[in-house]
Each structure stands twice: as structure tokens, then as C-alpha cells.
Amino acid sequence: MSPNLAEGLGEDLVEAVRAGFLRFAQGYLHGADDDFAYTLKIDHTLKVLDVATAICQGEGLTADMALAPRLAALLHDVGRFPQYREYRTFRDRDSVNHAKLSVRHLLREKLLEGVPAHMRRLVLGAVYLHNARLLPATLPPELLQAAKIVRDSDKLDIMRIMIEHFSLPHAAHPEVSLDAKHHPTNYTPEVLACVMAREVSDYRRIVWVNDFKLLIVGWLYDLNTATACRLLNDTGRMEAVLDLLPQDENILALREQIAADLAKRLKGDYLA
Ligand SMILES: [Fe+2]
Structure with missing residues (x-):
């Protein structure tokens, strides 16, 4: 401290x-x-x-x-x-x-x-x-x-917990991810669209575990402080969550957007 x-x-x-x-x-x-x-x-x-x-x-x-x-x-x-x-x-x-x-x-x-x-x-x-x-x-x-x-602070630590949780082959405690359904590639298109539109998503839309990961990725747009963005970058947590998603072309487009937007936030620029 x-x-x-x-x-x-x-x-x-x-x-x-x-x-x-x-x-x-x-x-x-x-x-x-x-x-x-x-x-x-x-x-x-x-x-x-x-x-x-x-x-x-x-x-x-x-x-x-x-x-x-x-x-x-x-x-x-x-x-x-x-x-x-x-x-x-x-x-x-x-x-x-x-x-x-x-x-x-x-x-x-x-x-x-x-x-x-x-x-x-x-x-x-x-x-x-x-x-x-x-x-x-x-x-x-x-x-x-x-x-x-x-x-x-809460969001940054929930990211840590979720990366650990989603990295387990068989999560012993599905409650941790709010009982979202497991599937290697499924996600809800509306949840992805919401993140691409830089809007804050809603827990109520979550069906699949990948939806939960997408919601967490979208938290970049709900961070309030420059320090939180820097901590997000320094800990590599955004990359780690993105790595846990299926790497299809939609997710690759999302990765590009997130990388560019995080770089802007780190420079102190406001996002569109
Ligand atoms: Fe809470």
C-alpha cells in the first residue's frame, strides 16, 4: 500500500x-x-x-x-x-x-x-x-x-476470478459464472453486437458461458478511471478473456476493436 x-x-x-x-x-x-x-x-x-x-x-x-x-x-x-x-x-x-x-x-x-x-x-x-x-x-x-x-475495482477482480474459472476444463462450481450454459463455440449474437456497439451489456442476456466472457470484455467501455485501464492492460486480463472465446471472424473483429480502444484509453483519449 x-x-x-x-x-x-x-x-x-x-x-x-x-x-x-x-x-x-x-x-x-x-x-x-x-x-x-x-x-x-x-x-x-x-x-x-x-x-x-x-x-x-x-x-x-x-x-x-x-x-x-x-x-x-x-x-x-x-x-x-x-x-x-x-x-x-x-x-x-x-x-x-x-x-x-x-x-x-x-x-x-x-x-x-x-x-x-x-x-x-x-x-x-x-x-x-x-x-x-x-x-x-x-x-x-x-x-x-x-x-x-x-x-x-470490482470489475477488475471479477475478471481475475472468471479467467481462473473459465480456464478449468470442468468447472466444479457453475454458480461462479451465474450458471451460464457450457458450450465451446456458442454465443448470443445480441451480446456480441452490444459490445461491438460499445454499449454496457446486461447480465439478464447471458445464456452461454461465452456470453459471460463477452460481457466482461465489454467492461472496457464501463471503466471510469485511467488507472483501471492501465491495470487492465498491465495484468493482461483483457487478452486472457479474449483468448478464452472461440476465435471466429466475429471475435477476431472484436479483438481488433478492443485492442485499438484500449490503446486509445491508455493514451487518455475518450472513446467514441
Ligand atoms: Fe457485488
Whole structure:
């Protein structure tokens, strides 16, 4: 972690919230089959915090300004634990909106105790908005910044998880990819068209595992910060997801578009 973000009272708050989150999340582990789901989300959460910290640093935020995005990164998926315990799925459309559930449970568990009221509102807002398909057009600037950083951090780490998951010959846990159907070459043309049009796709359109990969590729168009684009490039995650798709001529055209658009974003250009 950067020294300037590790200094001061802010870091004590992050540590306290982190400890509270771990106590809450580890309470779901009980040595049974579903421990994998909770472990996956604990691991994801801690990595999203790391990515959020790196983005805050890359974007030049002060330790104070970084606090809301970092606390929201720690708490964004609190709802995944009760969601999986009750419904045995991570599919919101078959259960509940897990961001709403995160807000309800983090309040119930008092996971923001000791956090000043203004900061608490920012964290709750960013948690609530982390999985919205699009952010509302008007948001207070501090909330907008926190929400954007959490969304970027979450996406970058979901890419890591999906690359690991889709690289397994027989995924033991189809829940990880929201139970999308396996097929080596099938994908839904509308999902591809959406990415080619640089539009944000929708989880509800996913039928095949390749649709999920296409949706993830399309996240290039939903990254908010230059630092997230740089991390995406440095980690090679975009290439890795593209490699997992069938290499037909449509996908090759997509690869060309994505490579050109990522290069533009890295130069600081806005995309069309
Ligand atoms: Fe989430």
C-alpha cells in the first residue's frame, strides 16, 4: 500500500471495518460444501480493497478522499453471504439484489461503527450503486467518485476470478459464472453486437458461458478511471478473456476493436 494512504486515522478505520467484515463473513464458514462460495467472496473482497487502494493512489486521491471508496470496496458484497445462504445462487434475478442486501446487513451488523456520518452516507451510496447497470445521471461528486472507483475495482477482480474459472476444463462450481450454459463455440449474437456497439451489456442476456466472457470484455467501455485501464492492460486480463472465446471472424473483429480502444484509453483519449 502507498505510504500516504497508510498514514493517519483513516487507516485505523479501514482496519476496524476490515476486521468487522472478516468477523461477519467468517461466521458463514462451517466446514461444509458451500464454504467455497463464502471463501470466494472473502478473497474477492480483500482483493477489491487492494485494487481500490491502487486506483485511489493512481488517481492522486488523498488518504481522506480514498477512505469512502476503500470502505465501500470492503463492504460492497456483504449481501453475497446471506444471498448464498438463503438462495444458493449469486444470480440476483433469481433471488434478490445483493447490493440492497449489503446495505441492509452492514447496517444491521453495525459494520460502519465509528465512521463519521458524512462518510457513512458515501459508503452506503457506493455500496448500493456498485452493481447498477448504469450510474444515475446526477450524483454528488464525492459519491460519484466513490461509486466509480468501487465499480472499476470490482470489475477488475471479477475478471481475475472468471479467467481462473473459465480456464478449468470442468468447472466444479457453475454458480461462479451465474450458471451460464457450457458450450465451446456458442454465443448470443445480441451480446456480441452490444459490445461491438460499445454499449454496457446486461447480465439478464447471458445464456452461454461465452456470453459471460463477452460481457466482461465489454467492461472496457464501463471503466471510469485511467488507472483501471492501465491495470487492465498491465495484468493482461483483457487478452486472457479474449483468448478464452472461440476465435471466429466475429471475435477476431472484436479483438481488433478492443485492442485499438484500449490503446486509445491508455493514451487518455475518450472513446467514441
Ligand atoms: Fe457485488
